[in-house]
Amino acid sequence: MLPLSLGAFVEFLIIITDNYFLSQVSADALNGAGTSAMMYITATMVGMGLSNGSQILMARRFGAGDKIGVGYLFANGVILMLITATTMYVVLELITHFWLPSWLRSESLLVVMQEFLDIRVYGLFFYLTTMMFMAFHTGIAQTRILFATALLTAGINIFLDY
16 A cells, blocks of 8 residues: 555655646746646546456455466557557647637747647557556556656656656
């Protein structure tokens, strides 16, 4: 339980670091990235639900000693996540380039949001697949690796933000 809680705390540190560096750029950069990030997080919530369901099924199979079943669920989960990422990619691209221009009045905010989402949308493929790996490791009760990867992710993010 502790590695999962510490991993969530590390994610919080990443968000604070991102906001700090964006606030140094401009108010539009901070507002645009923040609003765009909420759209991105909404898209990833679909993957979160799928990974949580897969985690429960993998834990059940692992508890029953069915390691082949765990592998089967994991492989299918990764494929499902890639399909979901592709779907969310298309949805976010449509929103970014067709809905946002008619919705926003601020041209500078629109530009920031489009720039942010045009880059960030590719992260869906990696993030949703990573969620399935997290579900796998949680399902087989090996959560220490999740904390280590969260620390690595935070360190890389802070370095690249700088």
